[in-house]
Amino acid sequence: MSKELTSRTEDYSQWYNDLVIKGGLADYSAVRGCMVIKPYGFALWENMRDQLDKMFKETGHVNAYFPLFIPKSFLSKEAAHVEGFAKECAVVTHYRLMNDTEGKGIVVDPDAKLEEELIVRPTSETIIWNTYKDWIQSYRDLPLLINQWANVVRWEMRTRLFLRTAEFLWQEGHTAHATKEEAVEETLRMLDVYAAFVEEYMAVPVIKGVKTPNERFAGAEDTYCIEALMQDGKALQAGTSHFLGQNFAKAFEVQFLNKENKQEYVWATSWGVSTRLIGALIMAHSDDQGLVLPPKIAPVQVVIVPIYKGEESKAAIDAKANEIIASLKELGIRVKYDNNDNSRPGWKFAQYELQGVPVRLAMGLRDLENKVVEVARRDTKEKNSVSLDGLANHVENLLAEIQQNMFDKAAAFRTSKTTNADSWDEFVKLLDEKGGFIAAHWDGSSETEEQIKEKTKATIRCIPLNNKKEEGKCILTGKPSSQRVLFARAY
RNA sequence: CGGGAUGUAGCGUAGCCCGGUUAUCGCGCCUGGUUUGGGACCAGGAGGUCGCAAGUUCGAAUCUUGCCAUCCCGACCA
Incomplete structure (x- = not known):
């Protein structure tokens, strides 16, 4: 084994890869885009998982498990949802192999074609809401507060260990509520759980915020997130919590009888964090000598x-x-x-x-x-x-x-890398020379956001919760704006 | 999916341009011994379908074609 790690200044990406591989967290696998999580890396995930699981249960949730496969027709029931995920789905079309008649080894048996193709879940909203339909009759069945620990598959073009792999491990919470208020409350409660976990256990400071429509989860009314800053000045979305409105309830006909004996669609949320958190952990704390793990989740303290x-x-x-x-x-x-x-x-x-x-x-x-x-x-x-x-x-x-010091250090770094920009030139200069979060005025339109992204590769990471209202002018268009939003280049 | 690069032992590599003994070196591994306060040393040893498949040739790690995989950069995304 080579003793030398690439330094962060030399090649940040290579440094990250070196840490993951040489630190014994994971390996590349024989399968494109998929990684092997090694015992040390998995121990880290287990510690994170166990703590999160405890926090989910403390907030009233229970675990269940839903199928890996989703009938293709389910996915298409919610229009925005299918649109968001269609481009990255693995599809099962056959259920049997056979020996090639020409002796060329084993081939797919053409006679074993599935009548309805199955999608390997990229997320489970559809299969779950199809199930919830049968579980929910009355307001007495609500709220339904369920989480599952699972693997999901998203066929990514380009992968990076832990940060983006074709298959990854995560948890996804899926809840059903009688009222909009309650669902929104749940969405924010779980966002708080994530923020508390990431800050207290991973010692990574995060900003809680809401996504712009462009960055919203496919099928959500509102997507809330926690955003963390990595040492190279790029942002990383560490967790998301979605208020799904009645979109999935309507798509899957999930109604309940309220106290007035009237049918109503239920209100939904979903929320998730993944093994990507391990990537966040590495990039937030580690140095040129290797990993630096926070005591609370270090496999060996x-x-x-x-x-x-x-x-x-x-x-x-x-x-x-x-x-x-x-x-x-x-x-x-x-x-x-x-x-x-x-x-x-x-x-x-x-x-x-x-x-x-x-x-x-x-x-x-x-x-x-x-x-x-x-x-x-x-x-x-x-x-x-x-x-x-x-x-x-x-x-x-x-x-x-150590736990406290790691958090303080990361927080000080983030503070030093969070800057206001009041003009386009300043904005571009900050992005290129300093990185980090840039708080700037934005006119609120998707077109402007899109243009800024095209010109600079920076996206609006979020509109922070409890954001200070402040009159200003959009850095790109000069149109009036009522608050600053956080921009950054992101993973 | 486009552009670039790489693929030789577990890891890192030399050799490839200009085809020709038994494929180089270091780390790691095994055996024995000496060691142990910041990546030990000595001696001996094992380990290779040179990414895969065709082709050219008397002869291919080396030349040609195709394929595969990985990394980096883009477009897409948690």
Whole structure:
């Protein structure tokens, strides 16, 4: 394995790829556009998933599972929806293979053509609403608050590990409500859950906002999002929550009898985050030495590396290490003891830095004599000798400090990369020279947004929630505007 | 899907232009030993349908054609 990582300034894209591959998170696979998530990467996803799942359940949701395949006819029932997804669907047309009559191996059996083709889900609104139709009769059946953890397939032209792959893992929440108010409330509640998760657990600050019609989910009335800023100054949509109005209820005839014994269409939401979050995590925090993972979701929070000479000292250090491990585990800290004799301490140090383990403890005979241990933190690379007395508590506090520091650092970066632009020239200059979020006035029309995108590749990431009202003029057209919106080049 | 690049051992590569012994080197891997406070050292060893398939040739990693895959840049997108 090569020890060298590409640096961020040298080639940001390559740096990202190096981290994913060499950090052991994922690999390319034999299938175009698809990746293998390796154990370390999957452990990261499991930690994220488990916490999110807990938060979903705390807000009243339950999990279920719907089919991978969607009859083609379902997809076309909601016009905007099918239009949005049609170009990137994998389609199942046959259900059997056979030996080629000319001996050319195995081929699709032409006689096994499906009467109705099946779409591999790019998202599950249609199959779910087709099901909800049977589940919902009365206002007493509402609200219906269901989430599913699943894989989905979107046949992307160009893929990038974690950020955009043909198949990815995600969760999708699909809820049904009796009133519009309640559905909107749910949409915003889940947006808050996402923001809280990403900020508190991933230590990535996000901006909550609403998408412009151009960027809206296919089939939604309103799409809310959380937007994060990466170290290269590009924005990344980290999660979305949609108020679907009655669009899907109407498309799938989902009505309920209200208290006045009248039929009404239900109101819907859907919301999702994906393994893309792992990409966000990497690009928000990591450095030229490798990954930097926030303690709250790091698969390994503390690694202990023994430094010994000969079997005797190894045994003595092992014994002390085991005490430390026990005390850390008592505090619920995920700890790994690497006393593997096959690699030397220096190699281990570099390896765990590459993998972003937040805290490393190194202990040798010298430390043992002095009743201390060397404590190194990944985020700042500081090293200190710390007394064995109260070590576990020290480490626990340090993990919390690292978590906070990572968030603060990312937040300060975002602040420094968020700039107002009041003229077109200024806007273009900022985009090219500084990047980041640019708050600027926009006249509110799709045409203008489209033109800005064509000219600069920048899109409106969102209109922040609780945005300050401010009279101004559109940077492109000069038409009046009542507020600034956030532009950025994005992933 | 357009433009560019790449494909030789697990990884990184030399060789290719100008065809010709047993395909180069480093890392990693295996065995034994010495080591271990920031990517150890010595000795020995294993590992290859040179991306795939055709073609040209006495002979192809090298030339030709087709295909496949990946990366980068664009259009599309979470």
